[in-house]
Amino acid sequence: MSVLEVRAYPGPSGSDGAGPEIRTYHGRPVLKQPVWRPEIPWYFFVGGMAGAAAPLAVGAGVSGRRALARRAWILALAGVGISPVLLISDLGRPERFHNMLRVFKVTSPMSVGSWALAGFGTATGLAVGNELLGLPGGAAAKPVAAALGPVVSTYTAALIADTAVPVWHEARTELPFLFAATSAASAGAALTLVTPDAEAVPARRLAVAGAAGALGLLQAMERRLGPLGEPYREGDAGRFGRAAKALMGAGALGLAAFGRRSRAAAAAGASAVLAGAALERWSVFRAGFQSAADPKYVVGPQRARVEARGAGVGGAQVGPAGGAGRVNGGD
Amino acid sequence: MGFFTDTSVCIGCKACEVACKEWNQVPEDGLEFTGQSYDNTGALGASTWRHVAFVEQGSSDDMDFRWLMSSDVCKHCTSAACLEVCPTGALFRTEFGTVVVQEDVCNGCGYCVAACPFGVIDRREEDGRAWKCTLCYDRLKDGMEPACAKACPTDSIQFGELDELRERARGRVQELRADGVADARLYGDDPDDGVGGFGAFFLLLDDPEVYGLPPDPVSTTRDLPAIWKSTALAAGALVAGVAAALVGGRR
Numbered sequence: 001m002s003v004l005e006v007r008a009y010p011g012p013s014g015s016d017g018a019g020p021e022i023r024t025y026h027g028r029p030v031l032k033q034p035v036w037r038p039e040i041p042w043y044f045f046v047g048g049m050a051g052a053a054a055p056l057a058v059g060a061g062v063s064g065r066r067a068l069a070r071r072a073w074i075l076a077l078a079g080v081g082i083s084p085v086l087l088i089s090d091l092g093r094p095e096r097f098h099n100m101l102r103v104f105k106v107t108s109p110m111s112v113g114s115w116a117l118a119g120f121g122t123a124t125g126l127a128v129g130n131e132l133l134g135l136p137g138g139a140a141a142k143p144v145a146a147a148l149g150p151v152v153s154t155y156t157a158a159l160i161a162d163t164a165v166p167v168w169h170e171a172r173t174e175l176p177f178l179f180a181a182t183s184a185a186s187a188g189a190a191l192t193l194v195t196p197d198a199e200a201v202p203a204r205r206l207a208v209a210g211a212a213g214a215l216g217l218l219q220a221m222e223r224r225l226g227p228l229g230e231p232y233r234e235g236d237a238g239r240f241g242r243a244a245k246a247l248m249g250a251g252a253l254g255l256a257a258f259g260r261r262s263r264a265a266a267a268a269g270a271s272a273v274l275a276g277a278a279l280e281r282w283s284v285f286r287a288g289f290q291s292a293a294d295p296k297y298v299v300g301p302q303r304a305r306v307e308a309r310g311a312g313v314g315g316a317q318v319g320p321a322g323g324a325g326r327v328n329g330g331d
Numbered sequence: 332m333g334f335f336t337d338t339s340v341c342i343g344c345k346a347c348e349v350a351c352k353e354w355n356q357v358p359e360d361g362l363e364f365t366g367q368s369y370d371n372t373g374a375l376g377a378s379t380w381r382h383v384a385f386v387e388q389g390s391s392d393d394m395d396f397r398w399l400m401s402s403d404v405c406k407h408c409t410s411a412a413c414l415e416v417c418p419t420g421a422l423f424r425t426e427f428g429t430v431v432v433q434e435d436v437c438n439g440c441g442y443c444v445a446a447c448p449f450g451v452i453d454r455r456e457e458d459g460r461a462w463k464c465t466l467c468y469d470r471l472k473d474g475m476e477p478a479c480a481k482a483c484p485t486d487s488i489q490f491g492e493l494d495e496l497r498e499r500a501r502g503r504v505q506e507l508r509a510d511g512v513a514d515a516r517l518y519g520d521d522p523d524d525g526v527g528g529f530g531a532f533f534l535l536l537d538d539p540e541v542y543g544l545p546p547d548p549v550s551t552t553r554d555l556p557a558i559w560k561s562t563a564l565a566a567g568a569l570v571a572g573v574a575a576a577l578v579g580g581r582r
Binding site: 022023025026028029034051052060063091093094097100103105109110153154155158159161162163164168169173175176177180181183184203205209210213288292299302303306 | 547552562
């Protein structure tokens with residue numbers, strides 16, 4: 001028995017006594033579609049990459065890899081510079097962007113993230129000023145950037161998981177790890193492209209490990225979600241997701257096998273991982289829209305919970321469990 | 332304070348929709364025919380704060396037919412996800428226990444839209460901000476009942492203290508059942524439900540999903556502690572992964 005069988009318009013005469021089919025109001029969605037535009041998945045990609053680049057920059061600096069450290073700081077700054085532009089452009093009232101820092105609310109991942117991004121951006125700016133221009137403040141700013149970066153990479157998963165959108169909320173356990181892995185893959189791949197061979201090893205490793213981690217997490221997530229994970233496999237989300245897996249898989253394999261020997265192979269592998277990581281953000285983003293649009297993903301699991309409790313909503317007794325619209329005597 | 336909407340006496344006149352629009356000066360929300368019974372409003376939204384649902388069940392051929400009508404509205408949840416996720420503090424809880432958007436603060440981030448388990452609040456595209464029922468905050472402050480309840484000709488929409496409304500609603504269910512309406516049930520009257528009880532609850536004659544309502548809504552923020560825990564672990568894993576990539580092997 002599937003909890004995801006839809007019957008758009010039930011009536012007594014249409015009642016076939018079959019299992020718990022899903023009833024809807026004229027087949028209409030229960031939830032509103034998210035209003036977020038393409039800026040948001042691009043922000044997930046760019047901001048996530050910047051967040052992962054900062055701890056790598058600090059580690060590279062500490063371990064004496066100056067070229068890698070410098071490039072990682074620049075990548076972090078570029079990412080954290082683009083991020084607010086994307087975010088502000090997505091607002092309905094961009095001129096009120098500063099209201100994001102009007103309060104701090106731990107119940108709002110967007111509030112936490114805004115403060116984290118503001119802090120991360122400031123610290124990264126100071127770190128880059130120190131790294132490239134020798135300005136003061138680097139010693140204090142660098143560890144702060146390294147600590148806030150991973151928050152910026154992962155809070156976006158908390159943000160979408162903390163919604164009523166079925167495939168985002170239900171994937172709340174895996175999404176933060178998926179976003180961490182995808183961020184690591186993006187930062188590693190981007191830095192593989194621009195770092196001289198002598199210091200590129202950590203970047204390549206990060207790209208390969210991030211991509212492998214993302215693939216494993218996607219597998220685990222889809223297996224656990226079962227039929228509820230359907231939107232991740234269908235439509236745009238499915239197409240983006242399959243391309244993401246193919247690109248990240250092939251790119252990571254290429255990087256691992258030939259990245260050390262051939263500069264061209266490393267560049268090709270890194271580009272594939274980078275493209276795959278971006279597509280993975282798009283897949284998750286689109287899947288949310290698809291699941292919010294179809295009432296079966298909203299009503300199905302909730303109806304199953306009600307049936308499992310064996311009582312009506314809110315403790316009030318219901319009529320026949322899952323009964324199709326029954327006619328009351330003419331009153 | 333809140334609403335009890337007794338759908339068993341709703342006659343589908345849409346006076347509530349009109350009164351709400353007029354009082355709150357809510358802009359036009361589309362003039363189109365849906366072909367879905369008498370419902371040409373469709374759903375609640377940024378410019379639709381009351382919505383009358385029309386459900387036709389059965390077939391008129393054999394006279395085995397009934398019409399369900401129900402005026403839907405923002406639930407003013409006790410545990411309101413929209414309010415909790417709002418990053419600007421634009422959404423707040425009033426002294427009446429209702430949930431209201433401050434239009435001079437909202438920056439249109441859209442988080443509340445994705446968080447609402449009922450699909451109530453939405454962003455008005457031409458305006459950029461999120462809008463929904465205020466339970467006539469201005470009228471309440473002046474001691475008046477909300478416009479929709481005032482306009483309802485059958486008292487299907489009742490306004491008052493929630494405890495009193497709940498008691499009245501339970502009595503009404505008993506009454507209907509005694510009259511043979513076995514499917515009468517309350518929706519959203521339990522303070523222990525997934526959203527801590529609705530500030531606007533309903534008497535329905537069929538499953539909630541038949542009216543376009545979620546059968547077991549849960550505020551997403553109930554899971555937020557677990558979400559933050561996963562997120563913290565994932566951020567830690569990211570740092571560990573970066574550290575691992577840096578140690579050992581050639582430079």
